[in-house]
Amino acid sequence: MTGESLSADRSVELRPKMVGKPIRRTEDPRLLTGSGRYVDDITPQGTLHLALRRSDVPHATIRSIDISAALATPGVLAVFDASALEGEILPAIPTSRMKGYYATPIWPLARGKVRYVGEPVVAIVAESRYAAEDALEGVIIEYDPLPFAIDPYDGAAPDAPLIHEEAGTNTIISREFARGEVDRVMEEAPVRVSGRFRMTRKTALAMEPRAYLAEWDRRQRALTLHTTSNIPGVIRDVLSECLDLLGNRLRVIAPDVGGSFGGKGSLYHEEMLVCALARKLERPIKYTTDRLEDLTATSQAFEEVMDAELAIDLDGRILGLRADVVGNIGAYSIYPWTAALEPVQVVSFMPGPYRFEHYRGRIRGVLTPKPPTGPYRGVGRPSSTMAMERLIEMAARKIGMDPVEIRRRNLVNDDEFPYRTASGIIWDKSAFQQCLEAACAKVDYPALVRARDAARAAGRWVGIGLASYAELTGIGSRISVAPGMPINTGVETANIRIDATGAITAAFGIASHGQGLETTLAQVVADEMGCKMEDVQVLHGDSGLVAMSSGTFASRSAVLAGGAATRSAHVVKAKVLRAASILLDVPVDDLDAYDGVVRARSANATLTFKEIAKAVYSQMGRIPREQREELTASETYDPFFGTACSSTHLAMVEIDPETYGVTISTYVVAEDCGRVINPLIVDGQVHGAVAQGVGAALLEEIMHNEDGQILTASLADYLAPLASNMPRIQIVHVEADLPATIGGFRGMGEGGTIGAPAAIANAISDALSPLGIEIDTLPATPERLFRLVEAARSRSAI
Amino acid sequence: MKPALLSYHCATSIEDAVAALAAAGGDGKIIAGGQSLMPMMNFRLVRPSVLVDINRIPGLDTITLRGNRLGVGALVRHRMTASDETIRSHIPILHGVMQHVAHLTVRNRGTFVGSLCHADPAAEMPMMTQFLNGTVHVAGPQGRRQVAVGDFITGSLTTDLASDEMVYEVDLDTFPEGTGWGFHEFARRHGDYALAAVAVTLEREAGVARRVRLAVMGLDDRSRRLAEVEAALEGEAPDAAVLDRALAALQANITPNGDLNASPEYRRHLANVLAKRAIADAWARAGERSRT
């Protein structure tokens, strides 16, 4: 074990621990019985409701807006366009130190021109959402259409019409990662494989759509925003600037949140709008997006074209990789991550968990009149892993090597860590090879191969595919989650206190929105402090809890908040033991706490946490004045670097050779997330993420037509996976050497979405390999497979 | 996505519902399960001034066998049609088809008759009503009338129903014991509207197929029986040559559209695949004793 441990007292290790136990989620009773409290459940007296008239054209200047009919609609109180909000709020600027980048300002309503279908233009404030929607058609907007390029390659051309004239270009992001001499290596390599891989546009599709409620307290001149955000701390900080309100007059609360998957992880127009309007009108203002708005105006994901080429030698050793990636980032760069977040990670992570020297990855991010792209579970890596893992299996096929063997030869070995990848990412030691072996062992890989071959001989289209990857999780302050970003996501605070009644409260800056962190963090606190888990209440999702916070994203919370919890709990425990030592008149070294009771090892003396709290706070004279300490601590944790989380996914699929429907018959995930805090929760995260990856692989695609209009505007057209699409997922937890984080935790909330698209694309390609078909575009829909098969058949007919 | 202002009338009888529709002067709408109507109202594609709720009218939730016809009342939900024993034994193909319709929550509300009145070209219930020579029972201010389904469905999402009329029942063919049936559809996910579907029934007499019925869905602007395909199979054993002729007739009689999920070419391809499978199933099942 190399995990940094703060417990000097080894005897604690012998006691049954909370960490590692499959404890049922303590948040579930309220969430599953309808007692959750989501933003839309909160309606203070006098709340006004908002409806938005959104742009129905992709790129145009606004010539005129006539709101008179809307204003005359019964129940309508006010109608705003950008000009009516002038001076009420400043724009948010998603700055970055990246070279050549342009930070598109974010205003609550479109000013002067519109840049995508779905952009908010006019806000209607009414007594009910019904009345507000009644008024929508009364708004008459005249547009002067502007030319545009919806295809990023066209948009990158020198003479392309500009989405943001001030930027002087649509290509606001250009980065290159290079090491070695990749062009020479490619030239000389005995074997090369290449492809143009496409990860199409997706949306995060949280079950609860985005919702915001702003309340202005006239007496305190203070604003409270309830938001579905998973980054309430970041939102507080940026709105503080936009609204010119300090943190003691601006509180941002994320109550129960029904999923985000990245879609609720950025600042939104509507979030700014409700705040500005609540302050101006001095009434609570609520806005809840409906599913149509969720599909058109929540940040979207991916849409990358990846030209990638891999060189190997005849032994299957990787010699070099080169990739040229173009991302269609949509019409705006988002706050705080910027539009660079996703595409830059595609090239920085493309070398994956493999050992090789020569690499060049280029990325261009191009503005187009489509909804902005933003974070999506797995960020960058679902795309990069798809391209890299496809190339690995294409290469294996080309030299007739087993796809497991080629990975075995190239995955970084135990004795090579820490390993600096060709793009500069440093992997700390993680179970790269062991995950590959564990996945194969779980399904008896040789038997699976025989089963596939037998099915194939019988004319069935069956294939096996793998995906190995590593991701950087629990990132500290040394590394920016998005390049050159102006916020700090590398620190987390745990504010723990025992109050006069003996209750233990642990407050964090994170914002759990489905991850079960109320349970896992209570487990960590209970172990470290020696208290009962059920006595610990975990608070989160409220900017008022700690001085600085960001939220929950980037697989950070278990690592960072878990570490901060350990530190604070350690300090509080020491205070509890010191107080007990005085009360029992026993040396501190002789005391230990477990299950809410402090015991002396040598004497028959015990005190409960509650008794100690009473003595410290309420019973004057029991603790000498100069030795009395508040039973509180507020410690932070910054892991500085991050830690690798690695995994191998293995899928077997069968394709109906007539309808081209795909069925996943076997699925296994072997992953190393360090010390497992709660295996039930880890399994749940893997199941959910794999389901999302199955969606990306087979079903989900946001489509716009050439006119910039969305075609997938309802859940009848944007197809999310159903239970009937899901295989039984087998999971192997590989707990190899623990990382150097406090507690030995690695982040794991995103992994499934990273591995599944690649593994399934590989399995389909394997199934179709007798026809010489390689999958390069996801989702692999029946229509796409039909076209590939038809083309392959007409090729072989020639 | 909130409906426009409307008033609501909870009808107590068929006559009451019809009177409420008449009083609305062409602007009323019946709500049955609401599974198609409510989304359209939320998108404000439909804006009735009065919503006439038929869910509380007694006696409409029954499935009745009358001789060789089966009556389905206006409040028979998909869940009932899918699990009813009389349907399973007398119209086994309908029992089979219903397993493909929508998801649990939708099936608990949606009605057979509501789907027929909605006349979605990709819906199974209008297709099966045509397949089963349905007669539509209509009540209006002037009294009651019966319409053959072929005259009832006038196009995609349109019917012969006047704005003050209501359907209270539809009655359908049942099949003699031993009738073989096959139904195949392809949908992106289970319970979605299908990209294409083919239904077949036939009887097997002296080694050949008799009384062949074949209908398709999703391969045209509306679902329909295909007489030429039926004729190609009638009196034949479906061997390779017969199948070829039948499929040629099928291809000659459809004009599939393209949409987000399927191109016309892929739909044509599916048509053959599904027809082959449905015919093979029907042929294999014919002569089986299924009735209990």
Ligand SMILES: Cc1cc2nc3c(=O)[nH]c(=O)nc-3n(C[C@H](O)[C@H](O)[C@H](O)COP(=O)(O)OP(=O)(O)OC[C@H]3O[C@@H](n4cnc5c(N)ncnc54)[C@H](O)[C@@H]3O)c2cc1C
């Ligand atoms: C998620 C989802 C998936 C679905 N999948 C499928 C599928 O796979 N296959 C399929 O076929 N359908 C599917 N449907 C549609 C479903 O079958 C609907 O229930 C059906 O189309 C309408 O029945 P209803 O009782 O809900 O009618 P309503 O929605 O209440 O009414 C539909 C229309 O018919 C009229 N109407 C209803 N009853 C009468 C009557 N008695 N007399 C006169 N007019 C009447 C209404 O005024 C309205 O115009 C799906 C629906 C949903 C929401």
